[in-house]
Amino acid sequence: MKTKAAVVFEPGRPWEVVELELDPPKAGEVQVRFVAAGLCHSDEYMRLGELRPRYPLVGGHEGAGVIEAVGEGVTGLSVGDPVVCSFRPACGRCRFCAMGKSNLCDEGARLFEGSLPDGTFRFHHGDLDVGANAMLGTFSERAVVPAFSCIKVAEDLPLTSMAMLGCAVPTGWGAAVHSGDVRPGEVVVVLGSGGVGINAVQGARMAGAAETVVVDPVQDKLEIAKKLGATRTATTADEAKEIVQELTGGHGADKAIVTAGVPGLAESGFSMLRKGGTLVLAGMGNADTLRLDLPVSLIARADMRIVGSAMGSCNFQIDIPRLISLYRSGDLRLDELVSGTYALDDISLGYEDMYSGKNLRGVILFD
Ligand SMILES: NC(=O)c1ccc[n+]([C@@H]2O[C@H](COP(=O)([O-])OP(=O)(O)OC[C@H]3O[C@@H](n4cnc5c(N)ncnc54)[C@H](O)[C@@H]3O)[C@@H](O)[C@H]2O)c1
Ligand SMILES: [Zn+2]
Ligand SMILES: [Zn+2]
CATH class of the missing domain: 3.40.50.720 (NAD(P)-binding Rossmann-like Domain)
Incomplete structure (x- = not known):
């Protein structure tokens, strides 16, 4: 399947919105159609090479969307489910997850490499394997991500605000x-x-x-x-x-x-x-x-x-539902934090608005 995504090909180059080939989900993975993705400052540090991931890289590690396909063995997530994607995975089995420190999950070792947990890539540009920031790559219309990076949320919640639960809020x-x-x-x-x-x-x-x-x-x-x-x-x-x-x-x-x-x-x-x-x-x-x-x-x-x-020392499987409860009760304000929305093609403008101080949180909205 084809998907449009904002990619960093080399450090220091601008975001390039290109068409990529996206492989279907393998075991333990899901395909997400993103609705919204937040413009976190960390992606810019990666684009500039201040933080050094493997390149090329699809940016974006904060997002919400809808499940379009599930791989073998995935339980608890079905096609049509709205989800928030967390930039820190929680495999549930490693030492750190078992200690209640899922923000340090061993699977997070791949965050900068951008491959999926089996070490291979789902995004491709011609012959090039393209990584996904935090195994997500939310600056793409669609992505294939680990099921254990997703948390299902209720259907009535606005995904534009929910996207920020993937990074900035926790x-x-x-x-x-x-x-x-x-x-x-x-x-x-x-x-x-x-x-x-x-x-x-x-x-x-x-x-x-x-x-x-x-x-x-x-x-x-x-x-x-x-x-x-x-x-x-x-x-x-x-x-x-x-x-x-x-x-x-x-x-x-x-x-x-x-x-x-x-x-x-x-x-x-x-x-x-x-x-x-x-x-x-x-x-x-x-x-x-x-x-x-x-x-x-x-x-x-x-x-x-x-x-x-x-990630604020959060365990996202516990803390994201807690933050949603606080949002519903009005204690946690989220809608007010979205200071500007952008089409994927305008991602560089979104970041200019971050640098100029205009944005509290810019959010990319997909069609
Ligand atoms: N630890 C983590 O898990 C984690 C996760 C996400 C982001 N981050 C990091 O957190 C930082 C903030 O990310 P963001 O997306 O909120 O960025 P942002 O650009 O939205 O926020 C940075 C803020 O700092 C302000 N600022 C600039 N110079 C300042 C100064 N001298 N004194 C006080 N404030 C100043 C800016 O005006 C801006 O409001 C980044 O460094 C990012 O890489 C860390
Ligand atoms: Zn972030
Ligand atoms: Zn783990």
Whole structure:
């Protein structure tokens, strides 16, 4: 079958929307017709070669669609089912899935290679095997993906908003709720309020933060952050630090959550923490040059905690239904996060709108 997809052929080249050949699903796989795909910043890092997957690669690791075909042995998913695709798979059998850490599932080793779990590829361009970001490739009209990367959702849910449950929402919400373990009454700083960060703001609010200080240079992002849980906002980290000092009588924040891959931002977040505070690192960037520069002796002496956050430390089979319940109850806002929709052919425009600060989350809509 043919499918139109946005591909990176070599790092640094623009997205190229081309027709690919798509193989049918093998055992344990399903074919999804995507309805919506979110424009996460991570795909751009891959296009630019800052994060280095195998190329060529169909972009997109956040999406929702409808099952069109199922491979041998697939249970629990049928043709016609609406699904959300998670960028972290959950095989259910490996050590990490068994530990309740499915965000670290061993099958995730293929996320950057883009092959399916059996090591082969379903997308082809002439003789070239084309990988799929996170084994998904949601920037394609159709894709063949592991069944264990999909979760069935109710038919009445709007798939445009549900698409963001594949990455931005659990990544941000979980960075506050799980990785940061935000507790009632705490003072939290969220650095970066884009697609991921705005969901950290919502997560901090739901976890009971007394104060959530949000830093982003783009004023429009701060305005929506105020509606969704920010109690104070700042356009620079220095300004946020002053606010934190004032709020805590000079002690510092309980948690700082970094949701942008900007050099120096993690260090700024760290400098705002109290003794024993937690720095949560969710933002990514250049694999070689984005490093941490922190005082080890102080970290030891002051009992500081520094934690990474992969998909917000979420177990998607549990957390996506939970997030949907919170959406239905009105606690988790999703529709408001979709700031622009684009045809697949206009993907580069969607990303320009991310860079210019116009987009909170751009979403590709398929016909
Ligand atoms: N850990 C994970 O599992 C995971 C998953 C998805 C995305 N990510 C990463 O999270 C980051 C955010 O992704 P996104 O899709 O939300 O991107 P985004 O571009 O929508 O958001 C980044 C935000 O940071 C803001 N920003 C820029 N410079 C800043 C500064 N100096 N101080 C404060 N804010 C600043 C931008 O205005 C923007 O609002 C990226 O680095 C991405 O690669 C990580
Ligand atoms: Zn993402
Ligand atoms: Zn697993």
